[in-house]
Amino acid sequence: MGKPRNRSHAMDAIFDKGLLTKLLSGLQNDINTNCWVWQRCKDKNGYGKIWWEGKSHWVHRIAYALLKGPIAEGLTVDHDWQAGCDDRACCNPDHLVLMTQSENSSKRWEKANEQADCSQ
Numbered sequence: 760m761g762k763p764r765n766r767s768h769a770m771d772a773i774f775d776k777g778l779l780t781k782l783l784s785g786l787q788n789d790i791n792t793n794c795w796v797w798q799r800c801k802d803k804n805g806y807g808k809i810w811w812e813g814k815s816h817w818v819h820r821i822a823y824a825l826l827k828g829p830i831a832e833g834l835t836v837d838h839d840w841q842a843g844c845d846d847r848a849c850c851n852p853d854h855l856v857l858m859t860q861s862e863n864s865s866k867r868w869e870k871a872n873e874q875a876d877c878s879q
C-alpha cells in the first residue's frame with residue numbers, strides 16, 4: 760500500500776461493462792439542465808463517489824474515463840459551467856472538461872479530497 764494518491768493522477772480510459780452499468784444505474788437525467796445527476800453517495804462537497812476495485816472514486820472522473828477517454832497526469836475533470844452545468848454530481852460527458860489543477864483551484868477548488876464512505 761502506498762501513499763494516498765494525488766487527485767491529479769492520470770487515469771486510463773476504462774473499458775468495464777459492469778462499472779458502466781453501475782454508473783448508468785445511479786444517474787438521473789435533469790431535464791432542465793440536461794445534467795446526469797449521481798443519486799448515490801456524495802462527499803461533503805457534493806461530488807459523487809463510486810466504489811470500484813476496492814476504492815472510492817469520484818464518479819465524474821470515472822464517467823470521463825468510461826465515456827470520453829484517458830485523463831492525463833496533472834489534469835483534473837471539472838464541470839463545464841459555461842455549458843450551464845454547475846452540479847458537482849453531474850456525469851454528463853458533454854458537461855465534463857479537463858483542466859489543469861491550477862485553473863481548477865483558482866476557480867473554486869476547496870479541500871475536497873476527503874474520503875467519503877461509499878463502500879455500500
Ligand SMILES: [Zn+2]
Nearest residue numbers: 794844849854
Ligand atoms: Zn451537468
